[in-house]
Amino acid sequence: MTTVGIPRGLLYYKYYPLWSTFLENLGIQVVTSPSTNKKIFLRGLNTAESEVCLPVKVFYGHVLELKDQVDFLFIPRIVSVEGKAYTCPKFLGLPDMIKAVENTLPPILNPTFNAKKGIREYYLTFYNLGRKFTQNSIKIAQAFLKARKAQSTFNRNLLKGELLSDILEGGKAPNQDNWSGLRVGLAGHPYNIFDSYVSLNLIKKLKEKEVKIVTGESVPHRRIEKETKHLPKKLFWTYEKEVVGSILYWLKEKVVDGIVYLLSFACGPDSLIQVLIEDESKKFGMPLMPLTIDEHSGEAGLVTRLEAFLDMLARRKRRK
Amino acid sequence: MKITFPHMGHIEFLLKDLFTRLDVDFIIPPPNSTETIKLGVRHAPELACYPLKVTLGNFIEGLEKGADTLIMAGGVGPCRFGYYAETQRRILKQLGYSFEMIRVEPPAAHPIQFIKSFKRVAPKKKIREIWKAIKVSFSKAQVMDFIEKKVLAIRPFEVNKGETTKTKKKAIKLLDQAFLESEIEKAKEEALNLLDSIPQDKEKPFLKIGLVGEFYLLLEPFVNFDLEELLGNMDIYLERGVYLTDWIGPSSKNPVMGVSNEEIAQAAFPYLSHFVGGEGRQTVGHTIIFAYQGFDGVIHLMPFTCMPELIAKSILPKISQDLDFPILTLVFDEQTGKAGLITRIEAFVELLISRRRKGLSPKRLIKIAYRGDSLELTGWKRR
Numbered sequence: 069m070t071t072v073g074i075p076r077g078l079l080y081y082k083y084y085p086l087w088s089t090f091l092e093n094l095g096i097q098v099v100t101s102p103s104t105n106k107k108i109f110l111r112g113l114n115t116a117e118s119e120v121c122l123p124v125k126v127f128y129g130h131v132l133e134l135k136d137q138v139d140f141l142f143i144p145r146i147v148s149v150e151g152k153a154y155t156c157p158k159f160l161g162l163p164d165m166i167k168a169v170e171n172t173l174p175p176i177l178n179p180t181f182n183a184k185k186g187i188r189e190y191y192l193t194f195y196n197l198g199r200k201f202t203q204n205s206i207k208i209a210q211a212f213l214k215a216r217k218a219q220s221t222f223n224r225n226l227l228k229g230e231l232l233s234d235i236l237e238g239g240k241a242p243n244q245d246n247w248s249g250l251r252v253g254l255a256g257h258p259y260n261i262f263d264s265y266v267s268l269n270l271i272k273k274l275k276e277k278e279v280k281i282v283t284g285e286s287v288p289h290r291r292i293e294k295e296t297k298h299l300p301k302k303l304f305w306t307y308e309k310e311v312v313g314s315i316l317y318w319l320k321e322k323v324v325d326g327i328v329y330l331l332s333f334a335c336g337p338d339s340l341i342q343v344l345i346e347d348e349s350k351k352f353g354m355p356l357m358p359l360t361i362d363e364h365s366g367e368a369g370l371v372t373r374l375e376a377f378l379d380m381l382a383r384r385k386r387r388k
Numbered sequence: 389m390k391i392t393f394p395h396m397g398h399i400e401f402l403l404k405d406l407f408t409r410l411d412v413d414f415i416i417p418p419p420n421s422t423e424t425i426k427l428g429v430r431h432a433p434e435l436a437c438y439p440l441k442v443t444l445g446n447f448i449e450g451l452e453k454g455a456d457t458l459i460m461a462g463g464v465g466p467c468r469f470g471y472y473a474e475t476q477r478r479i480l481k482q483l484g485y486s487f488e489m490i491r492v493e494p495p496a497a498h499p500i501q502f503i504k505s506f507k508r509v510a511p512k513k514k515i516r517e518i519w520k521a522i523k524v525s526f527s528k529a530q531v532m533d534f535i536e537k538k539v540l541a542i543r544p545f546e547v548n549k550g551e552t553t554k555t556k557k558k559a560i561k562l563l564d565q566a567f568l569e570s571e572i573e574k575a576k577e578e579a580l581n582l583l584d585s586i587p588q589d590k591e592k593p594f595l596k597i598g599l600v601g602e603f604y605l606l607l608e609p610f611v612n613f614d615l616e617e618l619l620g621n622m623d624i625y626l627e628r629g630v631y632l633t634d635w636i637g638p639s640s641k642n643p644v645m646g647v648s649n650e651e652i653a654q655a656a657f658p659y660l661s662h663f664v665g666g667e668g669r670q671t672v673g674h675t676i677i678f679a680y681q682g683f684d685g686v687i688h689l690m691p692f693t694c695m696p697e698l699i700a701k702s703i704l705p706k707i708s709q710d711l712d713f714p715i716l717t718l719v720f721d722e723q724t725g726k727a728g729l730i731t732r733i734e735a736f737v738e739l740l741i742s743r744r745r746k747g748l749s750p751k752r753l754i755k756i757a758y759r760g761d762s763l764e765l766t767g768w769k770r771r
């Protein structure tokens with residue numbers, strides 16, 4: 069059976085159900101790399117250019133981990149997912165960056181997804197991808213429909229408030245329906261937040277502290293659009309728009325008691341969006357802790373800062 | 389209203405000219421200095437790109453001199469540049485300055501907003517007048533670009549050291565004084581003639597280096613430590629991959645540079661098959677074109693954490709290897725020191741010279757380039 073490897077990094081955290089279901093229904097065996105570990109992390113670090121943002125470095129590591137086990141690597145070029153905006157330049161150049169660095173890679177499947185070109189192009193991208201493995205158009209169409217369904221189930225569960233890592237990695241979600249304790253908004257890119265090695269076990273730590281974690285994934289698309297529509301300058305990065313939109317929503321609706329904003333070192337968009345987020349949080353009097361992670365970040369430092377922040381939030385809450 | 393703007397290469401001449409035509413009061417911020425950089429760095433986010441920091445410094449210095457309106461380019465992504473103006477606006481407001489920020493969106497993507505922003509600059513002028521003024525100022529800036537390009541080609545051959553730089557100043561002055569279209573035409577001719585009359589020794593041995601990278605670094609001599617003059621004085625013939633009017637101009641033919649965006653995209657294709665914002669694809673494509681044209685090497689400038697150039701930087705080593713073509717990437721930020729930079733450049737130039745001695749002349753490089761498997765390099769004229 070043909071095997072296709074999907075590296076467990078970057079947009080895996082957004083579209084894995086879509087990609088894997090599609091490929092599997094074409095009769096392909098999908099292989100994913102294991103969760104980020106020290107070996108993967110270090111290999112990525114050693115291979116990528118030193119100035120590259122942390123998650124892209126980690127992605128390199130996953131590619132290297134997978135490359136000898138599969139017939140193809142799946143590294144799509146995701147230019148735009150909503151027409152009005154782009155993703156991040158790195159996603160536009162990702163397959164080329166990977167190809168340039170390694171000579172011994174299996175062939176790379178890099179379909180280009182560009183929503184600016186319309187829905188027809190989107191179908192066509194899947195169709196052309198499918199044609200690489202089967203001549204049977206009906207089979208491709210069926211695989212596509214199943215993939216879409218899998219993705220929307222995934223998205224629906226996220227909207228219900230389930231944590232992405234719990235869904236993808238089969239963790240257990242505690243019942244926090246009538247929660248009276250602290251609620252912390254965890255903002256940032258899913259590939260940082262939900263990669264426990266990269267985020268230094270942030271989610272686990274927050275869970276241990278008995279706080280309810282709210283992430284941007286649970287904010288409906290409509291709200292995000294509504295909140296970001298009136299910004300003086302429209303955001304042209306979809307994923308930053310999601311981060312900003314969910315934070316603005318939390319600020320207005322008082323969904324959370326405080327916000328932890330996770331950014332990775334050398335992330336281009338975040339370096340500017342940070343100003344906007346800090347500005348708006350200040351206006352609403354919302355405690356915000358920006359947390360920049362890089363390859364040298366240590367867990368001890370994180371814990372100290374996190375504890376101080378949570379204590380502060382608890383004090384504020386008691387006073388109210 | 390007193391308007392101010394950031395420095396970037398000779399954009400000062402363009403805007404000065406334009407605002408004069410539009411009867412707008414303006415303040416030129418103090419020239420870029422270490423103080424400018426310090427100010428920008430102090431108030432910008434640590435990991436913002438370097439150009440944002442320096443231009444923030446310009447704005448602060450302009451505001452301190454009494455400006456109340458800032459003008460800045462916008463953009464539609466995907467690179468960060470389009471969000472500079474808004475980020476800087478927020479930072480400056482937090483610092484307590486009161487001002488208005490006029491963001492000029494690219495005319496191709498937002499034609500109406502583009503005109504509107506100039507209506508805000510010059511409310512009393514009719515749209516037709518504004519348009520005319522923009523056209524004339526633009527044509528003047530284009531002449532300036534041609535002067536810069538010529539200077540790069542002459543400096544390595546000058547007989548009297550420093551003469552080109554001196555003559556360039558004269559030529560710019562000539563142009564600066566020209567106002568009417570006919571005067572600009574005349575000044576263009578005179579300026580270019582002036583440069584042509586510089587005594588040159590064409591027999592001199594020389595190296596050919598292409599300069600590619602992020603536009604702000606390429607255009608602003610203060611932040612790149614006058615790299616062009618530095619290299620020119622080392623008897624190096626230079627061609628640059630970005631010119632101001634090519635960059636802001638309406639066509640993709642790049643009349644000053646002489647290489648169109650399509651050609652660049654084609655050349656880049658085997659290594660980078662999609663645009664990635666900023667000048668990422670230009671950097672990759674132009675490097676390959678320079679290799680094909682028989683240059684000795686390419687110097688690539690990028691600001692620290694610049695996304696498009698980082699993508700290019702990740703790909704350039706492969707190109708260098710495949711084409712046996714030396715490429716030097718220089719990363720700039722506020723901590724970059726001139727001394728270290730010069731050492732690296734000198735080492736690179738040494739390498740190029742030793743390659744020439746070994747007979748790895750640019751001509752042979754072309755042959756090697758032809759052998760590359762996935763390359764289809766036909767269509768560029770050899771010089």
Ligand code: SF4
Nearest residue numbers: 121156158332335336
């Ligand atoms: S959004 Fe930031 S972290 Fe994500 S790939 Fe782009 S630069 Fe890297």
Ligand code: SF4
Nearest residue numbers: 437467469666694695
């Ligand atoms: S090209 Fe690079 S330096 Fe310029 S705005 Fe974009 S990311 Fe920043």
